[in-house]
Amino acid sequence: MHVESVKRERRMSILLSEDEQQIVDRYLEKYKITNKSRWLRETILMFIHKNMEEDYPTLFGEHDMRR
Numbered sequence: 157m158h159v160e161s162v163k164r165e166r167r168m169s170i171l172l173s174e175d176e177q178q179i180v181d182r183y184l185e186k187y188k189i190t191n192k193s194r195w196l197r198e199t200i201l202m203f204i205h206k207n208m209e210e211d212y213p214t215l216f217g218e219h220d221m222r223r
Contacts, residue, residue, distance in 0.1 A: 180192075
């Protein structure tokens, strides 16, 4: 199933300070990002995916693998 064809029905909302909002707006303008919802969704999900990959359990601990 293509990601763009998924019907999104669940809403999330956040509150930002004025400074945080300005940071986001400057970033979007600098990189010419016009779809804020898509950018926020992809950014959040990429962050979660990256952390889950790093936290994935391994057979050996990090200390054992560095020997």
